[in-house]
Amino acid sequence: MPKLQEMAKKKTAFSSGHRLCAGCPVPIFTKMLTRVTDYDIVVGSATGCLEVASSIFPYSAWNVPWIHTAFENAAATMSGVEAMARVRSKRNGNAKKIKCVAIGGDGGTYDIGIQALSAAMERGHDLLYICYDNGAYMNTGIQRSGATPLGAATTTTPAGQVIAGKQQQRKDLSKIMVAHHIDYVAQASIHDPIDLSEKIKKGIELDGPAFLNILSPCVPGWRINPDMAVESASLAVETCFWPLYEVDSGDYTVNYKPGKKRPVSDWLLTQGRFRHLKDPQWAHLIDEFQSLIDEQWDWLVAQEKKA
């Protein structure tokens, strides 16, 4: 594994001058893409924050070949690119191998893009799909998604007098991807660059489909200060809301186990989107949230033990 200091000296896939929000942690992983591997890469983005902020014509933040076509189809678009990369290798055995990376937010991945993603993984393309999960449709102004946690206030699930934010728990997309029996599925977080870079490297370099789900706090969407993204991601992991784990050829490894699991309220109540949960009438939602996390964490640790 390359040291972070060494990695930082390598040319990055993603240049400064992009227009992501101040404090947005997405560039933490986009900058790593070329730094973790010696392969040449092509990147495809779903419509979303990263796409609009990195490509306002005539500028581009991308130092690698990059394509965006629409919202729901990053995996399908990159299936075509990957097929063409295979044609190239077939015709010229000496050609340097090109690796494909698709990137979507939780809107483009959990929701509108899940069909194209599922099918691309099932077809077995040599493709790493990265989801940066910030828990809502942030690019269009913070509407709820299938990844929005229970109780979170969004512009389509506002915290009102009688309804306290989103009424459903989030779907577990990483688990859905494991059910595809692909080579590699992992969850990572932008606050842990060593774990994150190892997972990106694995996902890019293995020959076959891989899925990486990265927790990526959103400053305006989570209603946190611009200097809080890394800390908020760290709290999500310490409370076990967002376990860091990987499933390598079906075998589970939990990459980080907090010495003492912190209560989820430590994470929730530092974000404006959960502020309303401080109201005693919604206290039961915090309890419900905690029991969901406990149940899912126990399940995960049990999977590791089975292996």
Place this chain on the structure above:
Amino acid sequence: MPETRAITGNGAIAEAMRQIAPDVVAAFPITPSTQIIEDFAGFVADGKVDTELITVESEHSAMSACIGASAAGGRVMTATSANGLALMWEMLYVAAGMRQPILVAVVNRALSAPINIHCDHGDSMGARDAGWIQIYAENNQQAYDNMIMAPAIAGHADVRLPLMVCLDGFIISHSIETMQLEEDRQVQAFIGEHKAFHSLLDTANPSSWGALDLHDYYIEHKKAQQVAMANAKPVIEEVSERFGKEFGRRYELFESYRLDDAERVVVAINSVAGELKEVIDELRDEGEKVGLLKIRVFRPFPYAEIAAALKNSKIVTVLDRSTSMGAYGPLFVEICSSLYDANPRPMLYSRTFGLGGRELLLDDIRDLFEESKRYLNEGKIEKTSDFLNVRGG
């Protein structure tokens, strides 16, 4: 050696695809175009063509994968019909806007609802504003020939636009006709090498595709697409002429059938032209001055050329095999636009027929010409727009 073979329209398109030998095909089955991809999958499985076939989970992903493969420098094709084309809709505009010369065989079929698997042109006509070149075919031979010409047109440096070859569902796709399949090597020499522009796989010279394009550039890019579409017209003529010299079958932007001195003209698209010609021949034998203008290239639309071809006509009946709810049929609208400046301007009216596969028989066509004769004699069009062969009509 060229081969004379009895083959379905779908089979002929699949043979054309084998000969074109695209780098990537991404496709999803839909009636009545399915056989194209089934036959092609057979060619891939037998090693007769060296194509990466991506069997996607939807037409939306089919077109998305086609765009990705094309931007990665590949020659790319697919086939679809009706609801499949509709599901591609969003990506049709993206393919055209990104100037990817993707080739699609559209086997024309009615759109739902009500669900119907038979022929009309509602699918491709609905896509007429998407920025694709559209070329239509009367029969199996023309569908095959159009497809052989397609790569040279779409991929031309002055054009770089996606192209759909349209043929009538079942009537052509499933009918066996005797036709000529040209020799592989001669076809491949005619098509030439595919030239990639700013391929995504050129990692030494990275390019960004599909950037956010706001009010400061979007309209220039749309204008550039219009210019490319205008460029397509002479390129289609040039490629068609080269095709004629090479293979002996000559094509123009549209076909003029007994048109020179025709007073009463029908304008139509696709397979119905066969029946129209049959009736026109009979009526000519009876001394009637009737003729046909059969559209081949619908996008770019050859307004001036059509106006010139119809300059001697006195009455023009436009047959639309699709309808625009609350408006006239799309072909009628274009013919009216073509003739607006004509002096004298022929009488014009619209008839919609064949939706969902409703047949138009030879007797119906005779009635149609009878009607145009009456209108011409009376100097008055009774009904500007109407449906043919419809209950309660």
